[in-house]
């Protein structure tokens with residue numbers, strides 16, 4: 001069976017060996033984050049609906065699980081925002097009926113003002129919502145949202161999620177130099193973190209080339225300084241894999257396939273998605289390794305960010 005909606009398993013920094021489920025087509029999102037690794041959001045969606053057929057998704061998951069693979073998590077993530085799919089809750093419940101594997105949701109966290117969504121996700125084991133800004137101005141600069149979204153409403157939604165959801169919440173904050181790491185924003189962040197009360201806060205910074213080339217990675221020392229400044233005991237830096245090969249789901253075949261493509265010509269992430277039928281999120285895991293091993297490099301070309309073999 002050739003899968004359209006599930007991908008991986010991918011070696012995930014946060015979740016170990018994770019089978020991905022993409023509930024929207026590339027790229028359906030209500031944000032257009034400057035650091036997005038899946039490319040620009042051409043149209044901002046904010047309506048919850050069945051963007052892809054839930055029964056087809058479920059059939060793929062069943063087919064995959066029949067092979068008894070090793071998995072740490074089944075994760076809703078992919079080429080856009082999974083909570084936009086109105087069948088998310090149905091799928092969580094149906095998957096729970098057929099496997100004991102834990103379920104995670106990687107989400108931009110913008111839609112929890114919707115009580116129905118909070119009810120739908122109640123059986124997920126872990127929710128990883130992002131929150132990159134706590135003031136409206138910074139929210140617009142970093143996340144460039146659909147106009148219906150307001151940061152106060154989003155924060156209240158996350159507070160409400162915490163009150164009503166019994167699983168783990170790991171709040172992810174993507175730090176961008178001189179934007180959300182100012183003293184003023186960090187002070188507001190601390191108040192909001194205390195209000196939301198997540199199990200963990202995970203600080204992240206740039207790993208792969210972003211949509212906007214002016215977004216630069218923040219050094220790990222800077223992230224550690226932020227942790228010290230806040231003085232909260234549940235904040236950590238997301239660990240980067242140094243050797244992803246050591247992870248069970250790393251596929252040497254996929255790596256060769258990507259390297260063969262790049263040997264022919266430089267490609268964008270979209271080119272690689274098209275040629276390999278993999279999702280951007282999956283391709284990026286391999287590019288991380290290859291970049292760290294100095295086998296490939298990125299540059300800005302006419303159609304955006306290209307990846308080529310390093311000479």
Ligand code: SF4
Nearest residue numbers: 029031032033036108
């Ligand atoms: S990073 Fe996530 S939330 Fe932001 S634009 Fe990309 S897919 Fe959407």
